[in-house]
Amino acid sequence: MNALPNRRVEDWKYSDLRNAIDAEVVASAPTAAWAIASSAGAVDIADLPAIMPRGEHGAMAETAIASAKAGPSVRLGKNERGAAHLHLTEGGHGRALIVVEDGASLALQETVLAGSFANVAVEIVVGRNARLTHVRHAPRNDAVQVIDYSVRVAEGGVYRAHFADFGGKLSRTELHIALDGEGAQTHLSGVGPLNDRHADVTTHVTHASGKTQSTQLFKYVAGGTARGVYQGKVTVAAGANGSDSRQTAKGLLLADSAEIDLKPELEILADDVKCAHGAAVGDLDAESLFYLRSRGIPENEARALLMRAFIGDAVDEIEDEAVRASIWQAVDAALEGLL
């Protein structure tokens, strides 16, 4: 196995894996274990097929693919409706496959309960006019976790995903998304209320076809010694005209010892595209805080209200009401820990 990615590798500058974990632990890690917490509709759950699709991945996914011996395959047939809730129950190297066939619609939830180390590569295929809504909840932990999704979205398909990451010793989520057919869309959002923990979202969205759309909205609140990272690259390929891309990443820094690094990046090889990106890091606004307190709202309650307001639009990107409520609950608890 090659050396672990470290801060001298540009992509891993803010997430030094070599510093976070012993290479021996990575090399000797077992195959990760998954459980299907629930499923509904015509979802077909099986072991991974012998021949797996392979999309673009980051450095650690190679190790996961080489080391993981098994994993779940979640498949939804043409024009079907379904839901599935996956748990990563034991750490190690993992692989998974999610296929949503043409015209089908799958609601996927993912919860991470892994031990001290997990390194997972997930292949996702969204068929023509298919729709996948994906919510991943990673509760606050002390683990080193790398999860790397490679997503291909066909013509008219939609991949909508939310990542609520409360941080770990090192938590890295990579998303490599190819909008492969005309009109394909992806809408990504995520929140990281971090207290003394690390969370990194690194995305690469490629608009390979025309009239494709991508939006990204990521919010971090960092207290203590927390570190929040967003690196987002959008590539609009030659000929992908009429594409539309928006990237927003914002951070709220609550302590001098915390850090938030936001790096949106655009690579445009087509004409006639609309692309916008913005990134900003700030502190809780003193004037807003005073206004709320002058109306009788105690300091901690006022701070919580402002943090909630800051993070809110990203959480509200979750369409399913019950899932949104459960993430809100976790966010509120985390924000309370940041007061």
Added chain:
Amino acid sequence: MLEIKNLHATVDGKEILKGLTLSVGAGEVHAIMGPNGSGKSTLSYVLAGRAGYEVTGGSIIYKGEDLTAMSPDQRAAKGVFLAMQYPVEIPGVTTLTFLKTALNAQRRARGEKDVDAVGVLRLVREKAKALNVPEEMLKRALNVGFSGGEKKRLEILQMALFQPALAILDETDSGLDIDALKLVAEGVNALRAPDRAMLVITHYQRLLNYIVPDRVHVLAKGRIVAEGGKELALKLEAQGYEQIIKDAA
């Protein structure tokens, strides 16, 4: 109700209030008039307890208690309300949520029970109607995209909702056209009560045509330099600050 004695206050280490003395009784409306830079806004922020506005001497006694020892939220719960010159825009917090949170925070601090969502909505609607605040405004993020007049109306709506014992109105007339001014003044006048005191801080006499004060104080260079009845405001308007301040010296 409010006794300010020989008050000295600094902002960023610079002394702005230099021995201000003022007494406002229950049921009274007092106007504080002064030119730009006289310390009007500093006085309002000191009374509300804003961080960075430091009292370095003198005293502020409100209902027999030392106001300077209380946090801004404690002051609010005890009935001090500042209608701000520049109400803050807070994206992500709807106006109604804010009103409910604030009202119940004040009630809780006083040991009273929370008002439930339906109760708050009923209360707010009743006040909103009188101030011509449309329901749609209450659903929007607090002050975000509100016009100057809308922001000021919402300040007065809060005053009507919280029913403070001491209301301080900081340049409530600034940025208002005459119709909005009348509406806001009506709202304020409706709140005049024997157990409530008001301090109306303004640069121009105009507002005092509509909110008629019992006493007028002229603030200059951090001190009250002249006092009188409502006619003093008219004299100021006719002669200008310079003359009055010179006469007082």
